[in-house]
Amino acid sequence: MTSRNYPIEIKGLVKRYGKGPMVLRGISMKIDKGEIVGYLGPNGSGKTTTIKMLTNLIKPTAGTVKIKGIDVQKYPKKALKHVGALIEVPGVYDYLSPRELLTYFGRVYGMRKKDIEDRIVEVLKEVKLSRSVDDKVGSFSTGMQRRLMIAKAIFHDPEILILDEPVIGLDPKGIKEVRDLVRKLGSEGRSVLMSSHLLSEVSDTCDRVIFLNNGRIVEDDTVANIVDKASFRRIDVSFAKLQSDRAILDINSITGVDRTERNNGGASIYYDGKPVTGGSILREMMKAGYPVYSFTPGSGGLEQYYISIMGDEKGVS
Ligand SMILES: Nc1ncnc2c1ncn2[C@@H]1O[C@H](COP(=O)(O)OP(=O)(O)OP(=O)(O)O)[C@@H](O)[C@H]1O
Ligand SMILES: [Mg+2]
Known part of the structure; x- marks a missing residue:
């Protein structure tokens, strides 16, 4: 065991609301400096519940949550000064302008008047809201409101950002802006944990994805590895001339082929998914005289992978 302090470290976290069912059944995770991590799970899986415990809005039933090694429950103020969070509370700031809202939060953080004024200019520029500094938040589009909430989250320049569904309800342009x-915030060395129920969204934004289902973490890996695992590891081949069952079966003897199935007029060949293996299988087939007409590697299916992972869990309450 190292005594290294991670920006975010969760150990054996359990949550049950009153006498209700177990929402989290003991989850653990570590998030490193500069990592952008997606926290993925279906509706009601406990993403917001986790984020609320990370920000001390609710108490764990068991387990610990630490920010930079500081226990959030024991020392919330000390731990959370390093954290900027986005947890949606719709409508409450409608009658304020960004200047009024951010001035208020700057005071809460104990910042000086001049620093608050300078920081407002800086963060609103970062989230592209400079021109709306004195407009009422209630008149903002959903995308503008979301960006303002991100401005509020980064106002005290925290090292750690925790964002609950930052792109939910946004249009494609709004999604791109937030992404x-x-x-950018991640590339500046901050650690980011963002929840989402869309794998396609987190795979575009994050370096790593943690999948939550039935109260447990069912997968925790880099996006690159997940994309790799999601590929079907299959090549679909069609022939210029119909092949006999025997000829299809013979493909199995080619090095690198795991298994072959007849598929319409052609064959589906299963292999390790590596392009170099696929290439050598094609070469060997040509050499053996197969009249290969098309040769198509099965492409990745992130959503299919998501369903396969989430469908696998047969947890019961
Ligand atoms: N205050 C509460 N009291 C009782 N049960 C709650 C409370 N808050 C959440 N729950 C329950 O806990 C479970 C997890 O909810 P949570 O909001 O954390 O899920 P989520 O993953 O954020 O879902 P979504 O994708 O819809 O945002 C749900 O079954 C929900 O009904
Ligand atoms: Mg939620």
């Missing part, structure tokens, strides 16, 4: 912003 670019999150990536």
Whole structure:
């Protein structure tokens, strides 16, 4: 065991609301400096519940949550000064302007008047809201409101950002703006944990994805590895001339082929998914005289992978 302090470290976290069912059944995770991590799970799986415990809005039933090694429950103020969070509370700031809202939060953080004024200019520029500094938040589009909430989250320049569904309800342009912003904030060395129920969304924004289902973490890996695992590891081949069952079966003897199935007029060949193996299988087939007409590697299916992972869990309450 190392005594290294991670920006975010969750150990054996359990949550049950009153006498209700177990929402989290003991989850653990570590998030490193500069990592952008997607926290993925279906509706009602406990993403917001986890984020609320990370920000001390609710108490764990068991387990610990630490920010930079500081226990959030024991020392919330000390731990959370390093954290900027986005947890949606719709409508409450409608009658304020960004200047009024951010001035208020700056005071809460104990910042001086001049620093608050300078920081407002800086963060509103970062989230592209400079021109709306004195407009009422209630008149903002959903995308503008979301960006303002991100401005509020980064106002005290925290090292750690925790964002609950930052792109939910946004249109494609709004999604892109928030995604670019999150990536930029991550590239500046911050650690980001963002929840989502869309794998396609987190795979575009994040470096790593943690899948939550039935109260447990069912997968925790880099996006690159997940994309790799999601590929079907299959090549679909069609022939210029119909092949006999025997000829299809013979494909199995080619090095690198795991298994072959007849598929319409052609064959589906299963292999390790590596392009170099696929290439050598094609070469060997040509050499053996197969009249290969098309040769198509099965492409990745992230959503299919998501369903396969989430469908696998047969947890019961
Ligand atoms: N205050 C509460 N009291 C009782 N049960 C709650 C409370 N808050 C959440 N729950 C329950 O806990 C479970 C997890 O909810 P949570 O909001 O954390 O899920 P989520 O993953 O954020 O879902 P979504 O994708 O819809 O945002 C749900 O079954 C929900 O009904
Ligand atoms: Mg939620």
